[in-house]
Amino acid sequence: MAMEKGIIWNTRGEDVERWRGVFLEEMRLRGASGHQMGEAWATIEAHVQETGDSLVDAFGDPVTYAAELTDDQRSPRAIALTYGGMVLAIIGGYMTAFMPLVGLREPVDVSWGSLALVPFGLVAMLGIVVSQRRMQWHKGQGFLLFMVTFMGFQMGSQALRDWTTTAIVAPAWILWTLCFLCLSLATVAAWRWTRDRTIDPRTGQTPSMVPAFWWWVLAAMPLWGPGALLFFRWLAHR
Structure with missing residues (x-):
């Protein structure tokens, strides 16, 4: 047709x-x-x-x-916004998921397994991104790679959680500060990323007809999951 x-x-x-x-x-x-x-x-x-x-x-x-x-015209700014924001969001979200809801001045034991989960999770994220790209054009190969990456992450993260030897002891407020700093920077990067839209030079318009409201929703996405997690954990400890 x-x-x-x-x-x-x-x-x-x-x-x-x-x-x-x-x-x-x-x-x-x-x-x-x-x-x-x-x-x-x-x-x-x-x-x-x-x-x-x-x-x-x-x-x-x-x-x-x-x-x-x-190959010859990559934008360092676009690379930093695309991958830097994802990395910061993952680290910040990971910290909110594993940190206890304790007083800000109380010490928190951080195990070697928890520290090792950060680079391990970033490698898994890379595998998921690659598999998602393969699925768009070669569905079978992409799905197989995704399942291998997902199952490997599940097994590896469980093994690392069992590595409970204390690496550092730090006040909770320091860890929370680092957590929200990562999430805030990730949100800023996501907002800047959404502003860098594809513009058709012939019309000056973006081919993607997404209302401005949804660009703001996408920009704030790094804060959604951790925010909901903190809220429900706060309710559980009342």
Whole structure:
């Protein structure tokens, strides 16, 4: 079936959106800025509109093509916002999940297992990101990698929790301060990330029609889980 403005791909309209979604997400994960993503998609769309070629015939695999475009023009700012925010959110969320609800001046024993869970969790996060990217284009391989990563994280984290030898003893207020500092920085990074939207240079508009309210919701997401956890733990200790 011919698509509007001559875009044709595998006779299914949803495939065009799928190719576009995979391509733009890969651009983002590889450190492209919103401006670079908008320029790239405008060029692609203009080509298929003029020639009538399908996206696959003209540009091939979206992941491979995104890698070709970003090899020499990665944005350090976009990389820092994308991955830095995720890392800080994971560390901050992890700290709220494992810290007891105690007085701010009371000492807290931090085990070696708890410390080791931080880098272990970051490695698992990397595996999940890679598997999610594979699932978009190669569902079988991506799902298998996700299950291996998930089960490995479950088994490894349980083993590390059993490593209860005390590494450091610190007042609770220091650990809580570090926790909320991580979450606050992650929220700022997420807010900056949402502001760096893909802009079509031809129209000045973003292709993603997400209302401004939802951008703020996404920006505050690093605080949601830990905030709810703290609230319910507070209720349980009243």
